[in-house]
Amino acid sequence: MVLVFRDISGRKRLEEQLRQSQKMEAIGTLASGIVHDFNNVLAAILGYTEMATYDVPPNNPAQGYLRQVLTAGNRAKDLVQQILAFSRRSQEARRPVQLHWLVQEALTLLRASLPSTIEIQQHLSQDAGVVLADTTQMHQVLMNLCANAEYAMRETGGVLAVRLEAVVLDTTWTVVHPNLTPGPYVRLTVQDTGPGMASDVLKRIFEPFFTTKGPTEGTGMGLAVVYGIITSHSGTITVSSMPGQGATFEVYLLQIQVAATAGTHTEEPIPTGKERLLLVEDETAVARVGQTLLERLGYEVVVCLISVGALEAFRAAPQRFDLVITDQTMPRMSGDALASALQRIRPDILIILEPASATPSTPPEPRPWALMPGSPNRGKCVHWRTPFDRYCRTGERRGESLSAAVAAQQ
Numbered sequence: 001m002v003l004v005f006r007d008i009s010g011r012k013r014l015e016e017q018l019r020q021s022q023k024m025e026a027i028g029t030l031a032s033g034i035v036h037d038f039n040n041v042l043a044a045i046l047g048y049t050e051m052a053t054y055d056v057p058p059n060n061p062a063q064g065y066l067r068q069v070l071t072a073g074n075r076a077k078d079l080v081q082q083i084l085a086f087s088r089r090s091q092e093a094r095r096p097v098q099l100h101w102l103v104q105e106a107l108t109l110l111r112a113s114l115p116s117t118i119e120i121q122q123h124l125s126q127d128a129g130v131v132l133a134d135t136t137q138m139h140q141v142l143m144n145l146c147a148n149a150e151y152a153m154r155e156t157g158g159v160l161a162v163r164l165e166a167v168v169l170d171t172t173w174t175v176v177h178p179n180l181t182p183g184p185y186v187r188l189t190v191q192d193t194g195p196g197m198a199s200d201v202l203k204r205i206f207e208p209f210f211t212t213k214g215p216t217e218g219t220g221m222g223l224a225v226v227y228g229i230i231t232s233h234s235g236t237i238t239v240s241s242m243p244g245q246g247a248t249f250e251v252y253l254l255q256i257q258v259a260a261t262a263g264t265h266t267e268e269p270i271p272t273g274k275e276r277l278l279l280v281e282d283e284t285a286v287a288r289v290g291q292t293l294l295e296r297l298g299y300e301v302v303v304c305l306i307s308v309g310a311l312e313a314f315r316a317a318p319q320r321f322d323l324v325i326t327d328q329t330m331p332r333m334s335g336d337a338l339a340s341a342l343q344r345i346r347p348d349i350l351i352i353l354e355p356a357s358a359t360p361s362t363p364p365e366p367r368p369w370a371l372m373p374g375s376p377n378r379g380k381c382v383h384w385r386t387p388f389d390r391y392c393r394t395g396e397r398r399g400e401s402l403s404a405a406v407a408a409q410q
Contacts, residue, residue, distance in 0.1 A: 039077060040283040046073045047289030051296070072109060075139065094233075096258045097133045099186060100126050103164055106142045114150055117157030124164040128186050129255040137229045144222040145190040145249050152194025152247065163189040166255060177236045177252075184255040185235075191248040197241040205239055272298040275322035279303050280310040280338065282330050290325075307333040311341055318346040325352045 053066045103124055111120060142162075149160050167187045174180045197205070206227040230237045230251055241247035277299050281287040284305060291301045302321070304310035307330040314321065324342060328335035339351045 040286050042073055042077050043283075044285040044289050046070060046077075047286075047293055049073065051289075051293065068109070068112075071105070075109070075136075094132050094134050096130045096256060097135055097138065098128075098130055099133075099138065099164055099188065099253075100124050100128055102135060102138055103142060103162065103188070106139050106146075107162060110143065110146050114160070115154070115157070118150060118153050119159045121159055121161045122163075123161070125166065127166060128164045129166045129184065130258060131186050131233075131253040132256050133233055133253065134229075137233075141226050141229050141251065142188070142190070144226050145251075148222060148249075149190060149192035149194065149247070152192050156194070158193035158246075159191075161189070161191040163187075163191075165189075167252075169252070179231070179234065180236055180252065180254075185252045186255050188251040188253075189248065190251075191246065193246045196243045196245045196247055198243055202239065202241055206237075274298050274300070276300040276302065276320060278310060278314060278321045278324045278326075280307055280324065280326035280330070280335070282306060282327065306331065307335070307338040311338060314342055315345055318349070321349065323350050323352065325354070327354045 049066055049069045053063065053070070056062050056066065103122075107120060107122055114120065146160060146162070152158075153160070165187055167185050169180060169182055169185055171182050174182050206223050227237060230253070233253055235251060235253040237252070238250045239247060277294060279287060279290055279294070279301050281290060281303070282305055287303050287305060291303050294301045302313065304313060307326065310324075310326070311333070314324070324339070326335045326338055330338070333341075335353050339353055342349055342351060
């Protein structure tokens with residue numbers, strides 16, 4: 001009798017990694033399928049909320065509520081893109097960020113959603129320093145860590161402590177974390193006074209799909225996403241906990257010596273115009289809010305809910321329109337097909353094309369782009385933000401109106 005023993009633990013690990021990869025691919029496919037419809041819903045919410053901010057007097061308490069709706073809505077829109085980015089494992093745009101402002105904003109949003117039995121204590125050093133980071137991802141990290149702490153204290157209440165400070169890590173510390181180098185870091189600490197975790201749970205806390213929650217309470221992806229974001233930023237995250245002593249998560253990000261962006265902007269007067277625009281959008285709610293917003297800015301707007309109808313309207317009177325704005329994802333005829341057809345009728349027409357939603361294998365367009373007169377291909381990019389955003393502008397200069405974009409082509 002011959003007995004053969006073979007260690008297949010490596011193969012089992014590879015099989016598990018493959019299953020997890022397939023799960024992530026499925027999540028990415030699902031996300032890319034719903035992102036377009038979800039953004040349409042958000043477009044109507046944000047558009048009508050923006051209009052309400054201009055109709056409500058500045059000293060009215062409702063102004064604060066409307067601003068919170070806008071902030072939360074824009075975060076929701078960013079988080080949809082983060083789901084896509086996570087499934088693609090792509091590199092997101094990063095810039096110097098002063099985390100102090102971002103953490104303050106996140107805690108303001110979080111405070112309203114926490115039960116009154118949980119107290120927030122924040123100790124945020126304004127001199128914590130600057131990190132090179134994606135602001136949406138950093139916001140997601142903090143919200144996920146705080147959501148984890150809230151769940152731990154949901155039944156008993158307690159204290160959620162958030163600290164932000166500058167620290168210097170030496171070689172004795174970085175030996176334990178070889179992905180870090182000695183030097184100045186920004187440390188973000190999220191601590192709760194919940195029941196704590198046993199050592200077996202602590203070892204698996206950052207594993208994808210691992211959760212101690214019930215089947216309807218969580219997916220086990222929150223802390224896995226946090227870990228993925230921090231490691232992609234060349235940082236590290238640690239956790240310490242014991243049963244009955246709560247849990248402490250510490251995030252370390254390398255400090256950089258450059259000027260930071262606070263994550264806010266100064267509101268500017270919205271540019272206006274009087275040109276006639278053809279707006280092509282198959283979602284009725286989005287088309288209505290886009291038409292209303294643009295007409296309030298002085299433009300004359302003709303709306304078509306189907307691209308074929310827009311083509312017929314343009315063919316009937318090609319000189320009637322100064323500019324065309326069309327969505328890329330349209331039934332029967334896509335936005336770029338419509339744009340090419342319009343330019344064959346009138347080569348000098350300026351067309352702004354909204355980008356399509358991304359898929360897990362195809363990154364999204366960085367921004368909408370314009371088809372310049374005489375070219376059926378992608379031409380000079382204009383910094384156009386949809387009619388449903390705070391600033392309706394095109395061109396590379398802030399505040400340039402649609403009128404200026406049209407005049408530049410004449």
